[in-house]
Amino acid sequence: MITVRVPAKVNVQLGVGGLRADGFHDLANVFFAVALGDEVTATSGEGVTLTCSGPDAGAVPLDDSNLAARAARLLAAHHGIADPGVHLHIAKAIPVAGGMAGGSADCAAALVACDALWKLDTPFQTLLELAAELGSDVPFALLGGVALGRGRGEILEPLAVSGTFHWVFAVADGGLSTPAVFRECDRLREEAGTGSSDTDVRTPDADPALLAALAEGDAVALAAALANDLQPAALSLRPSLAATLRAGTEAGALGALVSGSGPTCAFLAKDAEAATAVAAALLASGTCRAAHATYGPVPGASVVS
Ligand SMILES: C[C@@](CO)(OP(=O)(O)O)[C@H](O)COP(=O)(O)OP(=O)(O)OC[C@H]1O[C@@H](n2ccc(N)nc2=O)[C@H](O)[C@@H]1O
């Protein structure tokens, strides 16, 4: 039996370029791994089977569309295993369809768990390549820490970080579909008259002020540099998120933004104590379903000894 712990992410910068011919957008995606995470346990079994526990378990598909099952099958196929046998149990803490890459996290965890269970010793670089085939966010869930993702987010460059940052995540009722949020971003750009294709929109770059704030462990400077080009689209599809962002800011958060494609909202706090207070105030405000205080950066998908 192998258990793998895997982090959720928040995008401290999500710069979105224009729509490419292949349906993706070029990104400047600064991923940040947080301690709020899932655990995936792999045991020997017949075929690829799944179970899931946790408050959002009912929203997780348990068929072959589950990214963890797809990861097991892709890893087996890569090694020429015709008839893979594994049971995967997902202990789910990451909000589902919340913009925190929970499915991608389980996918990365399943790669690591099956690799260990089947004693395959796949090189990390190969795992990263398989991860990129499974989804744009999956390679980062393997890597963890803080990294800049270019291309559609899969070309990773680890970034220097000092110290620990304290975060609060406000979980919304229901999710948002990632493709729908990217489509809304394109629609808003068309409406604004700027155009939405990759010939209209400049390819984004990482913000030097944000990179310096991370390297220096400066939470105030990081809060000032937080930026998400998908936020207007997420707010357009879910206007109630404006009240959540306001509630956390009024409660003393240094900075606030929608996490990735949303609808989870992320708040940067001064320290662990401030994060606990912001989480309590968010819950009391009635603008979210749950609020979790956590921290990062933390490592990517790793076997729990
Ligand atoms: C927005 C981000 C930010 O990290 O994550 P979430 O907030 O959803 O977790 C990611 O770009 C999501 O990555 P991921 O969820 O792995 O997306 P994929 O499965 O690769 O793609 C799903 C769909 O999202 C859109 N997509 C995704 C990535 C990208 N760079 N451009 C896109 O336009 C496309 O419509 C694509 O068909």
Ligand SMILES: Nc1ncnc2c1ncn2[C@@H]1O[C@H](COP(=O)(O)OP(=O)(O)O)[C@@H](O)[C@H]1O
């Ligand atoms: N292991 C998984 N956990 C959660 N969702 C999954 C998983 N596998 C596939 N999905 C599907 O992926 C969709 C997006 O989920 P998720 O990765 O949690 O959100 P996001 O893309 O917003 O970060 C879900 O609505 C679900 O249908």
